[in-house]
Amino acid sequence: MRFDIITIFPELIHGYLREGVLGRGQAKGLIQVHTWNPRDFSDNAYRRVDDRPFGGGPGMLMMAPPLLAAIAAARAANPGAPVLYLSPQGQRLQQSAVQDFAGVEGLILLAGRYEGIDERVLAEVDAEWSIGDYVLAGGELPALVLMEAVARQLPGLLGHADSAAEDSFADAGLLDCPHYTRPEVVGGKKVPEVLLSGDHARIRRWRLQQSLGRTAERRPDVLAQRVLSAQEQQLLEDYRRQDGE
Numbered sequence: 660m661r662f663d664i665i666t667i668f669p670e671l672i673h674g675y676l677r678e679g680v681l682g683r684g685q686a687k688g689l690i691q692v693h694t695w696n697p698r699d700f701s702d703n704a705y706r707r708v709d710d711r712p713f714g715g716g717p718g719m720l721m722m723a724p725p726l727l728a729a730i731a732a733a734r735a736a737n738p739g740a741p742v743l744y745l746s747p748q749g750q751r752l753q754q755s756a757v758q759d760f761a762g763v764e765g766l767i768l769l770a771g772r773y774e775g776i777d778e779r780v781l782a783e784v785d786a787e788w789s790i791g792d793y794v795l796a797g798g799e800l801p802a803l804v805l806m807e808a809v810a811r812q813l814p815g816l817l818g819h820a821d822s823a824a825e826d827s828f829a830d831a832g833l834l835d836c837p838h839y840t841r842p843e844v845v846g847g848k849k850v851p852e853v854l855l856s857g858d859h860a861r862i863r864r865w866r867l868q869q870s871l872g873r874t875a876e877r878r879p880d881v882l883a884q885r886v887l888s889a890q891e892q893q894l895l896e897d898y899r900r901q902d903g904e
């Protein structure tokens with residue numbers, strides 16, 4: 660899968676790509692990442708990419724011509740890839756969209772800076788996406804968040820094949836269950852005995868029950884989006900009863 664990132668800070672992207680799952684994905688040839696710097700497409704000697712907003716107002720905006728030229732170059736290198744603009748005005752990125760993106764050949768991500776971009780650039784943007792209702796300094800982190808979430812879904816990218824499939828949100832929208840590892844006792848707290856039982860069916864049931872209970876307690880909005888099976892309803896009732904004890 661090929662990602663083309665349009666950014667005036669390519670090092671913010673390449674620096675992060677040297678480590679972790681994205682770095683390994685590049686090394687394995689599972690993903691290719693290219694950056695395009697609008698400054699390289701600026702038609703003035705100062706490589707200017709921003710200017711004051713018409714109508715006044717604080718801050719600067721990214722000018723359209725360098726961005727449009729960078730988008731055209733990215734499209735030529737990544738034909739058919741949708742152009743996504745990361746911005747607080749976008750639709751909220753959820754795991755369902757991440758899984759859909761994992762199925763495409765390529766993505767072009769536009770990382771904005773300053774107070775935003777000239778509105779006329781949006782004629783070349785297929786969709787706007789937000790990683791959350793807060794305002795960052797630029798779109799590079801959101802682009803990396805989207806890329807990493809998508810890359811984790813690519814077959815062969817993660818060490819343990821199941822880990823992406825077992826992602827809590829990938830498990831049809833439940834929060835993750837508690838996890839434990841050695842030592843068995845920490846601060847007087849023991850590992851739940853079910854996890855030491857070797858009874859894998861019982862362990863699976865316990866983990867599902869914990870995920871259901873946690874989701875009900877912390878994210879009832881997420882649980883409301885899921886139709887529970889009879890077994891899941893029973894597990895959740897038992898969880899609530901134990902919790903109430």
Ligand SMILES: Nc1nonc1C(=O)N1CCN(Cc2ccccn2)CC1
Pocket residue numbers: 745746747748770771772773774775776788789790791792793794795796797798799801
């Ligand atoms: N939250 C987010 N989820 O995606 N992107 C963000 C985000 O905060 N940012 C910071 C501002 N940038 C520039 C900007 C400013 C105003 C309007 C449009 N663009 C975009 C990326």
